[in-house]
Each structure stands twice: as C-alpha cells, then as structure tokens.
Amino acid sequence: MAQVSKTTNRNGEPIEMLLNMGPQHPSTHGVFRMVLWVDGEKIVDVEPHIGYLHRGSEKLCEGEQYNQVITLFDRMDYIANFNNEQIYCRAVEKLMGLEVSERSEYIRVILCELNRIASHMLFIATMGLDAGAMTPSMFCFRGRERIQGLFEAVSGARMMHNYFRFGGLKEDVPDDFVPQVRELLELVKADTDESDKLLSFNEIFLARLKGIAVMTAEDAIDYGLTGPCLRASGVDYDVRKAAPYSVYDRLDFDVPIGLDGDCWDRYYLRVQEIYQSIRIVEQALDQLPEGSVESSLGRRLLRPPAGEVYVRAENPRGEIGVYLISDGSDKPYRVKVRPPSFCNLSALKHMLKDCWIADCVVILGALDIVLGEVDR
C-alpha cells in the first residue's frame, strides 16, 4: 500500500499522527476533506477527498430541457452564478448560431463583473477568517450584500438568478439600473478600500501569507491552474484578453499579475481585480446601448441542431469550459464542465509540501475553491 511509506518521516522515524481535516471543519470551505499525515505540526503528506457535495449536476443536465439546465448551472459555482449562466448560454447560442443583442451582452458583462466583485469579496472575507481576522469578513459581506441587493432588484433572486436566456435576457433591467449601479460602485470601492487598508499589509497577515505555497510559473502551468492562482505566479493569461468573448474586446482593463506566486500574491491579486472589475463596469455602463433584450427564440421548446461545442470564459475562480453535445432533441446529450476550482485543487498536494498545519488552512483559502463546483 502506498500509505505505508507515509507512516515514517524523513529520518525514518514512525509518524504517529494522521489528522483528518474535514468534511466538518470550519475552514475547508464547504465539505472538503483532507487526510493529513503530520509530523508534529509539520505536514508530511496529504490526501484530499472530494465528492461530499456531488449532486451529479452534469448527469442531471442530460435529463433537463435546455432552458431548465440554466438553473443547474446557477448551482454549480454558487458564488458566481451569473458567470456560470453566461457560459452555458453562450454554449447553446454558439450551438444554434444565435445572435445576442448588444444591450443584453452589455448587461450580461455588467452583471458578471459585479458577480466577480462579489465573489472576490467573499474570498477576502474567508481569507481573513482563515488567517484569524474577523472584521474584514464583515466589511466584505457588507459590500457583497449591496451587490446582491442589486441582483435581487434585477433578477428577482439574490443568488440563484435564472436570468440569462439564450440570445437575450429574461426581462430588461429596471429603469433606475444605471444610476443604481453607479452608486453601488462607489460604495463597493469604499468597502474594498476599507478591508484592503485593514488587512492587506498587516504585518501578521503578511507573515502568515508571504512566501507560503510558492508556485513557479512552470509548476502553475503544469498543474493546470487558471485564473488568479495562475496569474499570481506571473503568467499573463486571462481568457477575457486571450480569447475575448462577449464585449470584452471593447472594454479597457488591465490584468493584474503576481510576482512571487505565493499566497499573498493570490490574495492581493484578487483585491486588484476588484478594482479592474469596477473599471469594466463603469465603461460598460457608459457604452450601454438602448434596444431590446428579447430572445428571438420565443417560448417554443428548444431543439438545437445536432452538434457539439466547447466554449470557455473567465470565471472569478479561473477558466471555465463547457462542452456541450446535442443530438437534436430537446435535452442536451452530454454536458461536461471544466470547473476551475476542481483543476486548481489538483495543485493542493504540491502546495502543502512541508508546510504547517496552520498554513494548510490558508493555502486552501487562497485557492478559493467552491465545493459545489469541485464536486458538481
């Protein structure tokens, strides 16, 4: 058995302790479980266990009509619902060759970027909690709450929106949408500033995060990291720039990158991404055209032509890909998701090498996994 080798430490002395962290542990971000072989406080080896939140989403997709699948995508990465809806809608649109109206594209981008901000705020909050600071979480939740209030006003739900439709949106945004978002952005900026000032450069926080779990650019690419975790290692790769979709090519924004590839870079990069997302939303609001958001499909039962597509997009957690096969019926033949959380999680074993038990919480936090997406 492979486990036999783990029962001795470097000096060949037996390791007495096998620590089971999760699935009911406060900082495994859901129901993730790690079996840690520890030598005192040092981690010798780790075996991650996933699947506690497995709902069979991909299989369920095969039994639902195309428009019903949107609700399942809402629940995959339940922190970034709009982004997930968008990627699925884009997949079906590509399959059918549907045109999406300008206005709905812009509204989609605005909502997705706001959702990215909300997701990163949740990340900062949990990062603070993992490191032991309580207050940033409250500051960030305040900002996230404001964004969710806007989502409620737009889509009728705070998290599981079911708002995007193939080729359009469910309904147009409320009349006061633009001023409301502008006001919201100011508040969100202030909230981010506040928690940034409180946490980012705090000496203790730096001591906990700087130089922990360093990933070189080569390692990061080898493990298939995407999103902020990859960019923290200094790789300038963002799907929004590399293969612009929707209207991202008309918007001017920077892709922040990290230098060291440690946990602090992964944290601070997300803080900077919040400011970039604010920039994107501001521009999109300026450019927001008038027009219809109606889908040209009507309400008839959707039967896309047989075929297969793969689309990818930049989610808050990294690159998400959806592979969709249609056999011409009213239900997808197969839906496969490339979830960023799951792929990022594969680097965990590498990152946890020779770190402390306390670090392992921080490292997992900096990966920013969502178990709904890992297990699907």
Next chain:
Amino acid sequence: MFNSLKGLVVTLVSTMHGLRAPVTRQYPSTGNLLKRHDEPTPVKDRFMGFPALTWDETVGEPYCTSCMVCIRGCPTQCMSAVMKDNPLFIEEKSTRRKIVDTFEINLNRCILCGICVEVCNFDAIVMTHEHEMSTYNRNGDRVDLSALLEIGQKHQKATDWIPPTKRVKAVTGGDTGTGPAAAEAESK
C-alpha cells in the same frame, strides 16, 4: 508594526460608524423582548418568492386551467394538478372551458426559478414575495389549491397585480390575446 497600527485606526473608525449606524437589521422584528415591532422583511419588486396561483376577480374563479405547461416546464417536478370541467362555463359566466380542480406545489422542492411563471399562458401563476414559510415537518410545505390561491390573492392585493396579458393590451391597444408573443412583451 505601523501597518497594524493603521489597522487599529480603521477598526476604531468603523466602531464609530457601528455605534451610529450598524448595517445589520433585526430579523424578524425589531426591538427587544419587552418591546417588539413586527415589520415585514423588505424585498425588491421583482423578488421571486414561492409561486402561488392567482384569482380572477371579475369572474370569481382561478385563472389556472390546469393546462400542465408549468408542470412540464418545472425543473424539479414540484407541482401537480388535476383538471375538471368548469361549472361556470356551463352557466356561461366564464370563458374558461376547463378549470383547476386540485393543484399542489411542494415548496420544499421548489427552487424559485420562475420558469412556471414564464411559460404560463393564462397569467395563472405568480412568484409572490412570500418566503418565510418554514415548517417543522418534512411535508409541511406541500401547499394545496386553497392555500395557493390565498397566498396569490394576498400578493395580488399587495402589489396591485395586473395580468401580464392585460398589461400588454393596455399598451398596444389591440387584442393580442394570450400566447407567447404577449407574455414576451410582458417585460416592457
């Protein structure tokens, strides 16, 4: 240590804010044990709470004809309905040939997606603002026709509900009637 001191200043300032105006609100009612003010949780206009059936005031019957469109469209199969001949149609008081006999929604299974409202051709189902419906037993949230109509009527009264198809008629002035085009135009 200077950044930590800066952090201390940040929290001090936020304490001042917190003393003046905390951002949380009390739930479900404000006040304390001695003095309570019950007030409903504010929700946005478009808020999608539990679905309920609407009541046609002009005729005095539900809008729902049990056509099963919503039941087929529901991603979680949380609804069921039975149809019957409409006695009011025989008396020529109503234009609905068929009418709902029984209707049940298992609100525990409902995921509040709003697809049923979208597909309904008869304005018969709405997403109400009702969301505080926890019960102690597992099947306590199986809601039958009378309860659904009660919730729906409450919602109709509270929001001055106009049937979406009527709304379209009012705008276009023509009798587009029911159907997909009308429901689509619902969202102005």
Next chain:
Amino acid sequence: MPATILLTIALSDFIWIVVGLLVMFTTLSIVVLSLTWLERKVLGRLQLRLGPTRTGPMGLMQPVADALKLILKEDIIPASSDKAIFWAAPIIVVVSAFMIWVTIPGTQSAVIQNLNMGLFYIIAFSVVGILGLVLAGWGSANKYGTLGGLRAAAQLISYEIPIIMVAVSVAMLAQSLDLREIVSAQDEYIFLLVQPLGLVLFFIAGLAEVGRTPFDIYFAESEIVGGPFVEYSGAHWSVFFLAEYINTFAVAALTVILFFGGWSGPGLSGNWEIIWFLFKVYMVIMVIFWIRGTFPRLRIDQLMAFAWKVMVPMSFLSVVMTAVYQFYEWPAWSLTAMSSTALLVVGYLIYKRMTGSTRLVAQVRSRQEALQAQRKAAANAPAGGD
C-alpha cells in the same frame, strides 16, 4: 480558656476567608458575565453589527441565558477519553484562575489575603493553568485537542519568561513584590511613564498568556477548531470559558496595577477608589477587544520565534535598564528615554523585517506598470472569439 479563645479566633479567620472566597466567586462570575456581554457588543459595533439585542434591554440578559443554556446542556464525555483527566482538567484551570484573584487588591484594603510576595504568587499560579490545558487536550483523546494542548504548553511557557522579567523590573522600581506597595510606589508617577517598553512587553505577553487574538493559537477555531476544548461541552466547557475570562480580567488588572497606578485617581478616597480601578481595568479590556477585532492570528512557529527572538531579549533589556537606572540613581526621565528608544527601535525593526510594506506596494505598482508597458509595446492585434 485560652484554647477556646484561640479556637474562636481561628474560626473567625476561617469564616472570614470562606466569606471572602464566596464574595470573590460571585464578583468574578458577575464580571465574567459582563465581559462576555461587553465583548459581543463591542465586537458587534466594531464590525457594524448590533450584537445581542433580544434578551433583555440591549441584550443584557444574554450572558445569563448563555450560562443557563450551558448548564442545562447535555455534558458529552467521549467514550475513548481518559475520564479522570477529562474531569480534572477544567477544575485545575478554573481553580488556578480563581487562586490568582486571592491576592489581587481592588483598593488598599479590598483584598482577601494580601501577600508580601504577591507578584511572585500570581506568576507561580498562572503557570498551573497550563497543566490543565495540556491535560484537557490529552484527556479528551482527540488529535485536535492534543495539538492544542501541546501548542498551549509551548506558547504559555515561552511567554511566561517575558512576564516574569517585566514583573521583576517593576518590582525593582517599586522595591517590593507586594502589589499594594507597588501601587503606592506609583504615587509620584505611574510606571507607564518610566517603562513604556515594560508595558508593551507585559501586555503582549499577557495577551499570549490568556490566548487572546493575535495569540489565540492554542484554540484557533479555523485551524484546530477549539484545541483543548474541542471535546468539551455544557458545564465543562463553560468552566473553561469562565477561567479564560477571569484570566483576561486578571491580566488587565495586573497591567493596571503594575503600570497605570492601580486604584489611584483623583476625586475618590477609601474603598470608593475601586471605581477608578475598575474603570482602568475595563479600559484595558476594551483595548484587548479592539485588538481582537483587528488582527489576524500568528502561526505557531512565528509565535515562538517572536517570544524567543524579540520578547525575551527585550524583557531582559528592560531589567538591565532598570537595574542600571537604579544603581547609578539617574533621573527618572533617563529610564523613560532608554525604554521608549528601545521600544521604537524594535518596532521599526519588526516593521522593516516583516513587510517593508512600502517596498511591497512599490513592487506591486512597478509590476503593474511593467505589464502595461509590455502590452502597449506589443500592441497586439485582437484575438479571435472562442
């Protein structure tokens, strides 16, 4: 006849002590209740929340409700635990916490049993509590508990040394180990003014000693989920909780007695001076809560490094400075100057070592600028769609 008189005297002493202990127990319990309420309220407002509001006006009855709940709760004892140790651990912790208070004076006369070795006694007893934590961790037969217990042992023993050394330097200034005399020695100027370094060291080590943030390593909720207390529930757990808050109160009280002139203050005399004492103690406790609301938690190796590389040398330095000052009979301001210089130098060195945060910001900015320049130089053509 003399025997009866002696017996009467002995009995009256005994009764006095019993009454004193009872009064102490009730007072401290009330203090703990007030502290839990205060902590939740202060932290709530700090985080823009309301804190408890429902039970009683302003949630004042919340601690009572909590206490009642904890007592009525089922006390779960793990089957695999070492029952005797599991039972003994909370008792050791709470008894040592109470024993400290036997000799802490509230005013010149409000003390159960003043000892002329008071400071020594307190330090000696504060170490006993560690034993209870280690036993709790071990006895509950839980790996998180064991880790927590061992962390507690390492942490508390390390931070005991700076506490002792700072206490020694204060005792040298006051020429006494008697807490009442230490307070009266501060009639002219409080020791904060001559030993700011000592105060900072004592306060930090005190935080570590009672396991408050940023030194709550041994029960770190996000890592080892409560450490030694992880298997305790109900009344057993509440005993630990009680001890923790009594210790926090004791550290605040000692800080006040050693550095802020104890109960001395204008406007009050006699036993009314206890108001000043309580005021100062609660102010110190507010600072502890404030720190809890601000800082993240250190890691165990960083904590130990901080203790042995910063705290211990600095505390020795403070003793040496005090000794030099006393031996050569320099003016008081010279000690102030030495002490505050040392404090600032250490603070700056830590700042430099841990962050050079300005450097970090500059790094981040230059990284951004380089990337943008690179992009502009490339002026890349727009890439295709999916």
